[in-house]
Amino acid sequence: MAKITDVARRAGVSPSTVSYALSGKRPISDATRRRVEEAARDLGYHPHAAARAGAGARASVLALAAPLRSGVHVPVVMRLAVSVVTTARAHAHDVLLLTQEEAEEGLNRAVRTASVDGLLLTDVELHDPRLPTLRSLDRPTVLIGVPANAYGLTCVDLDFRAAGEACVNHLAELGHRTVALVGSPPEVYLRRTAYAHHLMHGFTTAAARHGLASSVHPGGPDPATAPRLAERLLHEHPALTAVVVHNEPLLAPLIAAFEHLGLRVPADLSVTAVCPDDLAATPRLPVTSVSLPADELGARAVDLLIRKLHGTAVPETTLLPPRLTERASTSRRMPA
């Protein structure tokens, strides 16, 4: 493994010149720079990040803390992760993946021991226990999710409150008077996971504003529970004509279950979802949905974090406006 002194010797300059020539942190004559670059290339030289970090520079590593708790839809997290890694690479950073439950201590360790420059947190809770640790860590951080008190934090997320409202607005415009939300699994609400909470909040307040009868039903993550849930919904709310589904694994099975019970979608029942676009745009029954732009969220989060690393001021909370796409699963309420 070539080191900086090897490059220096080969280029006939001092190590510091190599460092400067490669980093561009001070003016170097064109001739020298050229020789240094060539020598570096010949030797396949890559500066050793650890040593660099020792000398006070950054290690160019971001940590992604993605707890993967029960009830979260893994594919969405994965897409976020991929988008984070890709965007980080575009900024010449690598990504350390933290999934552990040992949340607080894990963050500490990552920052010290693995010399992480900045942190990205997912699965943010309204009162996230990691926040105090985070504040003490004095490393730039971006939360993917908006806690109850975002003061002094940088957060980015889909505007889930507005997303919930958008779904209800759409249904209200179509004349529906009784709506239900099929949300995330109960444990997600119990943890007060931010996104689930915000969506529910938006759903409920919009329903109230429109004077709609509304109810909220956490849905199990298991598709097999869909038929029971469908039955229960219809039984408990006979006037129900529209459902908002914020639960990826349940979306398709739930629609199937309703149809199995003899309801036609959208003729008898309108369905709106909040989920990644490709999940909604299925050929059998394209579902009207608010897009959950996991890729964009990841990219935005990294962009913000990189800017913070550079010392640039960034907005406190970035909320992506919901984008509702009308597809075949919603229609005007048929007068009964």
Add this chain to the structure above:
Amino acid sequence: MAKITDVARRAGVSPSTVSYALSGKRPISDATRRRVEEAARDLGYHPHAAARAGAGARASVLALAAPLRSGVHVPVVMRLAVSVVTTARAHAHDVLLLTQEEAEEGLNRAVRTASVDGLLLTDVELHDPRLPTLRSLDRPTVLIGVPANAYGLTCVDLDFRAAGEACVNHLAELGHRTVALVGSPPEVYLRRTAYAHHLMHGFTTAAARHGLASSVHPGGPDPATAPRLAERLLHEHPALTAVVVHNEPLLAPLIAAFEHLGLRVPADLSVTAVCPDDLAATPRLPVTSVSLPADELGARAVDLLIRKLHGTAVPETTLLPPRLTERASTSRRMPA
């Protein structure tokens, strides 16, 4: 951030004593160790990995190179990733996630620049272009997947060849005479991805050995293509009574498509899958399957890598024997 000298001062000892007391690399009196540990705890001291690495020690970081190319089933990779991170943490290591396509150069960079101690590769191809780079990198590596020439490498995977054979054996015993394999998407075969190749190989040879008529059909990753594929299979192979599915996203839709075409599973058509257990053990129609133990693969791979880091000799290739579980989707062939 407390450093080793802070701890030393507080404990009234020299820095090296702190280092030794914490690492246990040389005998320290109980009294001293206790004082050091207490001082470290009080100060919230974590050794700085970058500096450590500078001094010749390891950084305790593993890299997981998971390309996520087109055609791979993301949830399986994700489970592997989670299992890798969890197991790595159990060995006090962190995991750097590499997804980039810039494969060879990416590995180089990770090792140098991010001071990675060891590498884990997924999505291994029969003639994987990363192998030469890997050999030159001189970092312990474990492949999750078995290339054509595994000489000098450490590999771990499900024994996909045996898995293919197990499926065919099972079907042959049930009296089936014409079988088809619905495999991974075409691009996976074009890349000569190891697992897909090995499974197909096992399927084909076992079919030949039993004297069965067999055919292989790459399946698109898109569930929407299932109906077309089902039709084609039945049309091209009128005598077909059994199918092996090695394609997670297609499994359920394909069965649905067959049933839609009027076939009863398993009365008219037996279906075997190679997939994670929870995907097969669906309540509607539990599918006979060979388990794809993503968790165990990840854990094994990390264990092997850690042992290599410790300088322990490890077996060259570890193949997990296939475990076939009979469920409701296969039955004895009905004489026509």
Add this chain to the structure above:
DNA sequence: GTGAAAGCGCTAACAT
């Protein structure tokens, strides 16, 4: 425009 030298925080000989 370039070099020499100090030092980042840690570990591992080399002492005692």
Add this chain to the structure above:
DNA sequence: ATGTTAGCGCTTTCAC
């Protein structure tokens, strides 16, 4: 059993 010292490879004052 503990302390002293010399680096690891790099960046960054200083100095010219």
